[in-house]
Amino acid sequence: MLHNRVKELRARFGFTQGDLGERVGVTRQTISFIEKGDFSPSVSLALKIAREFEIKVDELFWLEGDRKT
Amino acid sequence: MLHNRVKELRARFGFTQGDLGERVGVTRQTISFIEKGDFSPSVSLALKIAREFEIKVDELFWLEGDRKT
DNA sequence: ACTAAATGTAATGTATACTTAACATAATGT
DNA sequence: ACATTATGTTAAGTATACATTACATTTAGT
Numbered sequence A, B: 001m002l003h004n005r006v007k008e009l010r011a012r013f014g015f016t017q018g019d020l021g022e023r024v025g026v027t028r029q030t031i032s033f034i035e036k037g038d039f040s041p042s043v044s045l046a047l048k049i050a051r052e053f054e055i056k057v058d059e060l061f062w063l064e065g066d067r068k069t
Numbered sequence C: 001a002c003t004a005a006a007t008g009t010a011a012t013g014t015a016t017a018c019t020t021a022a023c024a025t026a027a028t029g030t
Numbered sequence D: 001a002c003a004t005t006a007t008g009t010t011a012a013g014t015a016t017a018c019a020t021t022a023c024a025t026t027t028a029g030t
Helices: A006-012 A017-024 A028-036 A043-053 B006-013 B017-024 B028-036 B043-052
Strands: A002-004 A061-063 B002-004 B061-063
Touching: A002 B043, A006 A017, A006 A028, A006 A043, A017 A028, A017 A043, A043 B002, A043 B043, A043 B061, A061 B043, B006 B017, B006 B028, B017 B028, B017 B043
Parallel strands: none
Antiparallel strands: A002 A061, B002 B061
């Protein structure tokens, strides 16, 4: 199971799902699915999203029971 | 375009493609495809591979023209 | 109350990640 | 020379990421 902080960071940056999708080249539905944890995006997309938030992929996405802290 | 250091690190750890695949739950062909850059794995798989090598996803995979140094 | 923007969600379609099976080749050990 | 192991690669199938369209609900602004 994969977890993420996309929704939290998107809110912090004041982006809508549509904004973020546009910036990283996917639709708002794709962002919505990712936030819901419905699927595991490609590492390319994960890198693009992490880049928008200026953090590392490992700080945005983590595997169940694998949290840093 | 996505680049990675999987082959280099796998060699450093003395794993065969089969060894690594088994550890992260995919076939050796999948590891082979990833090393060749044929596709962008899911972030779940990227996290598992990075964990094996004890490095961050961002140090294993990067987008064209996005290299840290 | 009305409108517009943002989100949730569902259906269907396409692209691509990943599997399975197979065959070829190179390298190593006996 | 033979067997074994690792890798390259290809073809065909399955699973899933992601797009597109559409509609309902919520929230903020007037």
